[in-house]
Amino acid sequence: MSSQESSFVTLGQRVLANPLKASVAKDAPSSVSRVTWSPDGTLCGAAFSKNLINLYADAGPNDLRQQLGIDAHVGAVNDIAFAHPNKQPCIVTCGEDKLLKVWDLTGRKLFNFEGHEASVYSICPHQKENIQFTFSTAIDGKIKAWLYDNMRSGVDYDAPGHWCITMLYNAEGSRLFSCGTGKDGDSFLVEWNESEGAIKRTYAGFRKKSAGVV
Template sequence: MVHIYSYYGGDDIRNHLELEAHVGSVNDLAFSYPNKWLCVVTCGEDKSIKVWNVVTGAKQYCFEGHEAPVYSMCPHHKESIQYIFSIATDGKIKAWLYDNMGSRVDYDAPGHSSTVMSYNADGDRLFSCGTNKEGESYLVEWVETEGAIKRTYHGLGKSSTGVVQFDIIKNRFLAAGDEFMVKFWDMNNDSLLTSTNADGGLLASPCIRFNKEGVLLAVSTSDNSIKILANSFGIELLRTTKKHILLESLLGVF
């Protein structure tokens, strides 16, 4: 089931749509704008990728061809060409245009791993991170036009208990949650740059996510909470936000 909500400001969040998207679990979703229409793209246990109109809930496309459940997908566009990468749990990567002509590419993720793909902020460099059934993890940059690996980043563990998650800091750094830590790389250097355990308490393969500016990092913990890590700019942002909240509270009193 996919729930889509409308946000009207403040605390006003309303349930807009409920979609019976897939048979079995929904494994990933993302928004896209094919033909300038806002859509949500989903993938799931039933080995399919589906595109839904966000306003009406109507199904626009259904892409089939994977032989295993679809683990993740990555909608993107280059100039006027809109497409979706999809990655199955057997490590097969396919790419689809918004038509019914089938997959345009078919190649393998490193180590046949369950993988997530993502572009940098400028949309001109493609990266992926994944973990296979043997616990081996891979963080790589792709030559997307050739389906070939351009660079493999070193420093991930060899016996991950879960799928390693990663994120991109604009156009400069990569980060991944691995071995109870967050690890960082310079995009242009395959050696590990640095790492942090965030004062402990992280999951073995924590989920991580940067804010849009790349100055705050949310990391999941073993006690089902979230830690927020910040650089100097992030600390200043938190201070400013705290001041605004305090001011709004005081104004509310009067």
């Protein structure tokens, strides 16, 4: 692990141990669904199982400060990610209310994506040339891709296992992967042909019948 990665892990532990713990303690029981970093490493976003997201700024050694809190969704917020539609730094969220939402860093809602028929499990913002979009996956195994200019889904296809998956591009942004588990416990790691919505390659090695979601 590099020194930068190590410092990020330490910072993440500090986020979870201090301000998040304090804010959760004041409300009804809640848990952290997802934590993510901005590309430059200066901001940390946290999604909660109780409709909230928080944004934290790294103000220096051992100093994290809550910069923003948003009542983002009805029910749990399942995922949070940073994106740059139209070169504007934003936060993308998804939740149990079947919606994706895009917020600027002041907490103002910019976009509202509707179309999933089940709770949205994960999101994966990406840019290819001048086209900016966000992949989303729902717990019914449906995958969609959303364009910011028309707020409609450009693709609609099924994930292996037809349940919870997470999608991610490689560092160069040229290859798209997904990892997840079906309701029967079988887990999948696949590479996609994103233009065709077809599986390009499947990787083996997961233990059969996982007890949780990979």
